[in-house]
Amino acid sequence: MRNLIIVLGDQLDRESSAFDGFDTARDLVWMAEVEEESRHVPSHMARTVMFLSAMRHFARHVESRGWRCDYVRLDGKGNTQTLADELRRAVKRHRPERLVMTQPGDWRVQEDLLRAAGDLGLDLEIREDRHFYCSLPWFRRYAAGRKQLRLEYFYREMRRLHGVLLEDGVPLGGRWNFDAENRETFGKNGPGLLVPPPVAFPPDEIVRETIALVKRRLPKNPGRTERFDFPVTAGQAEVALTDFIENRLADxxxxxxxxxxxxxxxxxSxxxxxxxxxxxxxxxxxEAAEAAYRAGRAPLAAVEGxxxxxxxxxxxxxxxxxxxxxxxxGGNALAADTPLPWFYWTGETPMRCLRETITQTLEYGYAHHIQRLMVTGLYALLLGVRPREIHExxxxxxxxxxxxxxxxxxxxxxxxxDGGRMASKPYAASGKYIQRMSDYCTGCPFDPAQTAGPQACPFTTLYWEFLMRNEPALASAPRMELQLRNAARLPASQRQAILDRAREIRSGPLAG
Ligand SMILES: Cc1cc2nc3c(=O)[nH]c(=O)nc-3n(C[C@H](O)[C@H](O)[C@H](O)COP(=O)(O)OP(=O)(O)OC[C@H]3O[C@@H](n4cnc5c(N)ncnc54)[C@H](O)[C@@H]3O)c2cc1C
Structure with missing residues (x-):
């Protein structure tokens, strides 16, 4: 056999560079379900279902092209649990001249496969991932010599290079960014019945099979699968895109x-x-989003955002x-050293915003960006959770x-x-931000307006303590001046009350 083409669970691209020059007679596609990928961090059951279902569907697609596909199932005979070991077994079976793949998404996986290929005495040809707009060599050149990287400038460069939302080289609407128009809340009454739910894909036979497999094989992993209705094929993904563009993009x-x-x-989306x-x-x-704007079906601020x-x-x-x-x-610029509270795995906490976000996460395997950044991420930042633990x-x-x-x-x-390599300042905020942007504070036992005392919202107490604790580390961050000055202006008695309450929070169930 000539080439063994490795396809990983996050490489289900029909146009993948790994398939360039595929020779039906002499090449073979190899895919493997391995337990390691669901255990190196305790993967949410729905996450594993997503990967396994999409992989099994993709293998069917490969075979429908008339290509040979060696697909190793998690419940197959003798499955060895790691990708590198499975690769060794596949090489023994097929005796390829070469290994070929598109660049993996994970550094860890790339290292493992390079090592395994080296041990086997085989070349592993890694091809560029054409899925992305920006090639890695281009990004490296762009980043070289820049002390800080800022999204806004990179984003403008991407739009210029790829001619997105431009007219004669000028941004549509005369501005690159319409963020200022994108900060609305639902007020007191909420979204009501207006939000059209995303199109659902009820589990087909393959999804049902992987749900049963995950429950059997990984019963202690977190999360639930009952609500699983994500798109798991290219066709379904296209339907989901159309549904978003037609029903939700405008808002x-x-x-x-x-x-x-x-x-x-x-x-x-x-x-x-x-x-x-x-x-x-x-x-x-x-392209679909830009076309919706040009057809007058969505406003520029929504499409640009x-x-x-x-x-x-x-x-x-x-x-x-x-x-x-x-x-x-390994970054830990703020020397954070608090263990991740256990309630991140259960949702059992009286803080309503965290309870709602974590419970939803465990149920759906989904939370939107602001829930991730300004609820679960923010609490970990303010508490000073070890970055590696919150990353995992x-x-x-x-x-x-x-x-x-x-x-x-x-x-x-x-x-x-990372000490500001990516963002100019920490996304630090008090409980008042969550109160403004959601209904989570209604019915919560804590008050975002209080800074100290048993009723104070822990986000608010910890926000002020965060500023005091990290003042030396943040003093040079240009956009932190105002926040740090406000903390410095607090009367000594209030500062002490905040520090006392923060100590209580840290030693009790709100951090446990
Ligand atoms: C702490 C934290 C962890 C995150 N972890 C992940 C992750 O594991 N996987 C992931 O895809 N996204 C992650 N994000 C980014 C973002 O929250 C999700 O992409 C988004 O919530 C996915 O939902 P959506 O498809 O409905 O996105 P939409 O809100 O509809 O946004 C559209 C698309 O834009 C992209 N996108 C949006 N924000 C980001 C971002 N900050 N970085 C990269 N792409 C973005 C996504 O592909 C997304 O599908 C994380 C954000 C934070 C703050």
């Missing part, structure tokens, strides 16, 4: 930052898992991941979690553990 911008009880998706597994191309997504997430943030964090790894994963939690609990996108969002954006 995506306005309500991008808003949160509401029992409304997990609101106007978000929930396309991240489909894109990250490469069932859906970001080009397709961006959405496209910025895809062509901007998504490409930006991938570039950061691959230029900064492996050191990036985020990598475990979302169906869309793959390390190249998760890690920079956690280490860089949410925890400021």
């Amino acid at each position: 995506f911008g306005r309500y991008q930052d808003a949160m509401w009880t029992a409304e997990p998706y609101l106007y978000h 929930r396309l991240s898992a489909a894109m990250n597994l490469k069932l859906l191309s970001p080009r397709r997504v961006v 959405f496209i910025r997430q895809v062509i901007g943030w998504r490409e930006f964090v991938r570039g950061i991941y691959w230029t900064e790894m492996p050191a990036y994963a 939690w985020f990598l475990a609990v979302y169906v869309d979690a793959v390390e190249w996108v998760e890690l920079p969002n956690v280490i860089g954006m949410s925890q400021f553990a």
Whole structure:
């Protein structure tokens, strides 16, 4: 046999570079379900179902092309549990001349496979991942010599290079960014019955099979599968995209930052898992959104806000991941040393915003960006949770979690553990932010307006303590001046009350 083409669970791209020059007679596609991927962090059951179902569907597609596919099932005979071991067995079976693959998303997986190939005395040809707009060599050149990397400038460059939302080289509407128009809340009455729910894909035979397998094989892993209805094929992903563009894109911008009880998706696209597994191309997504604007079906602020997430943030964090790894994963610029509270795995806490967000996460394997950044991520930042522990939690609990996108969002954006390489300042806020953007504070025993005392919202107490504790580390961050000055102005008695309450929070169930 000539080439053994390795296809990983997040490489389900029909146009993948790994298939260039595929020779039906002499090449073979190899895919393997391995337990290690659900155990190196305790993967949410729905996340494992997402990967296994999409892989099994993809293998069918490969075979339908008339290509040979060696597919190793988790419940198959003699499955060895690690990717490297399974690769060794496959090489023994097929005796290929060469191994070929598209670049993996995870640094860890790439290292393991390179090592395994070396041990086997085989070349592993790693090809560029064409799924992305931005190639890694381009990003490395872009990042070289820049002390800090900022999304806004990278994003403008991407739009210029790829001609997105431009007219004669000028941004449509005369501005690159319409964020100021994208901060609405649902007020007191909430979204009501107005939000069209995303199209659901009830489990087919393959999904039902993998749900049963995951329950049998990984019964102690977190999360539930009862609500699983994500797209798991390229066809379904296309339907999900059309549904989003037609029914929710127009209001995506306005309500991008808003949160509401029992409304997990609101106007978000929930396309991240489909894109990250490469069932859906970001080009397709961006083109569909731009076409909706040009056809007058969605306002520019919504379309620009959405496209910025895809062509901007998504490409930006991938570039950061691959230029900064492996050191990036060990970042801890604020010397955070608190263990992750256990309630992150159960949702059992009286703080209503955290209870709602974590319970929803365990039920759906989904939370939208502001829930991740300004509820679960924020509490970990304020408490000073060890970055590695909160990173592992985020990598475990979302169906869309793959390390190249998760890690920079956690280490860089949410925890400021990279010391400002990615964000100009920490996303630190008090409970008042959550009160403004959601209904979570209604019926919560804590009051976001109080800074200390037993009724004070722990986010608010810890926010002020965070500023006091990290004053030396943050003094040079240009956009922190005002917040630090406000903390310095607090009367001595109030500062002491905050420190006392913070100590109580840290030693009790609110941090346990
Ligand atoms: C702490 C933290 C952890 C995160 N972990 C992940 C992760 O593991 N996987 C993941 O795909 N996203 C992650 N994100 C980014 C973002 O929260 C999710 O992409 C988004 O919530 C997915 O839901 P959606 O598809 O409905 O997104 P929408 O709100 O509809 O956004 C559209 C698309 O833009 C992209 N996008 C939006 N924000 C970001 C961002 N900050 N970085 C990269 N891409 C973005 C996604 O592909 C998303 O599908 C994380 C964010 C934070 C703050």
